[in-house]
Amino acid sequence: MGKVFDRTPCPDCPYQAFSDADLGAHTAHAHPSGVVAEPFVVQALPPVVEEPSPQAEPVSVVESPPVHPALSVPQADDTFWVSDKTVRLLHAVGRISQRGEVVNVLLVGPKGTGKTSLPKEFAATQGRPFFTMHCQLVAERDDWWGSKELSLERGTYFDKAAFLDAVEMPGCVILLDEVNRTHPENLNALFGLLDHRRSAWVPLLKREVVVAEGVTFFMTLNEGYEYVGTNPLDEALRDRMSFAIPMGYPPKRVEKNILMRRTGLPEETADKLAELAKVVRRDTKLGVTISTRQLLSASSLIQEGMASHDAVLFAVVNGAGQDVDRKGLLQALQMLGKVEDGFAAEDDDDEFDQPVGGVSP
Template sequence: MTRLVSFPASGTSRAALHASLDQLDRVILGKSTQVRLALTCLLARGHLLIEDQPGVGKTTLAQALARTCGLHFRRVQFTSDLLPADLLGVSIWDAGAATFRFQPGPVFSEVLLADEINRATPRTQGALLEAMEERQVSEGGVTRPLPDPFFVIATQNPAAFVGTSPLPEAQLDRFLLTVTLGYPDPRAERNLLETGGRSQTVRELPAVLSAPVLLGLQREVDAVHAAPPLLDYLQLLARATREHPAFEAGLSPRALLALLAAARAWAYLAGRDMVLPEDVQAVFPSLAAHRLPLRDPSQSVGDLLTRVLADTPIP
């Protein structure tokens, strides 16, 4: 029998969380699943990769999520000439104080939108890698912590686009989830045409959450229970990917921990204090797709993951 979540001290916070979800659904029309995956990623302390062509709402989703959560937002356009210092910051000589003064870069924000990340050089991508993994920046022999919460939303153009290069596997693994927005349905697209888009709406969004409230929600997500049979199910899924002939390599132990964290956050959004197999199944494709290199690129990784879920027994 499913138990409903019961965190009596945080009823107001949970109500605010669902109010933020409703607000995002009113801005990002027809993309309820993608919106929930983005919020799941934030609650699980992960980072989000959005793969799609320009103009389908990737930046709008990032801005709306930051505003409704009451978080400081910065956007960086990744280009081939972007340097690590442009992202991380640089030490500037202060003649009056006769010392170097650190000027923080845009990475020192609570929500960072790394737009078209696959247009940057490997050196700049590597600089972002430390920030994403360690949540700190090293410059001039000094390590500086990043804000908490710290959430990177990166957008990536399709590989066929001019000027793009694939992200290395090590960086892809640092993204908890990957989503694709795709074209809006006809009804949502007509609404955009009649209202002139969502730019003004996003700028006027009120903050429903705040950084301290979000940190409290993240701690409650950590407390969502995962029973031993559920852990067995995770291991069966990992083994299925490792033994599948279509994949060059299966899910790593780190990816398995990430899957558990994402499933906990998805269950929490659904109002439960325990993880069910359906929570794992909901986040599995978005977590595994970018982590499983294909032997034959012409195959559909989505179809393969659907088959893995169908063939893996639930303990």
């Protein structure tokens, strides 16, 4: 049975244990003689200086700040949940990383199951810097590292990407989010970083980029025909993943507690929403699932005074795709109250004649 992260801080280092037993195992491994382990230190990276070319103007490099704004140790979310098996794996990944090894973890599963949140929570419990690389924004191979820019004040200069800082920062946790939404050729630049070489020659920088000690890569992707704009993941890249974690929706009891703790929803209402999600997920004929993210959106509307069934209409039903059994979904929604129509646009016109936000039409 899964559980919400309960953390016990180590008195000698930033590590936060998942349980008393975990703390004991960590202490025995990291502090066997009572010696305080040195935590990962976030350091500024030296600038990359390019040799001036006789055919071109000299290229200067943007000086990195002591800690890049995009690289920081995140705050832990005490409502985040993963299964016990996943907790044990993450504990092992943390131990491997503490030995200075680089680990690659693939996260798979349906939408709204916490794939993007898990690496951030891992970094928070480990007290390590975290960086998200939005792979869907990578249009060209060199976008991983930075770009040459031109301005009147500075002339031609190199603007270094935060991803480069993250790769070269000891102990950094890096999330490669939605990795199959960039063109597959752009992913070729990552192969050397993710295999035994742990390095890549970057022509734009005219130097080799080496993955720092203890860096942990997490990779997320959504696979399936319903995810438009995605590409099949290269099997050579998939093979470079050390471990794979299948992410699923939490049990009803846990999901109810998440809704209550994050939004302040009453227990009875939270229980009904969690039960609705459970029923819809089990009925494969409906062609749709309700994610925890959607339940949280509906809960926010309910907390603003909207009826439960109307909140779910706006958060789930109205935005469902064309292949969804809308009639069956509306029938399942009856457990929250009477539902007359699944489309807000088909409600009585009088309802939409009222001023919105105090502004008359």
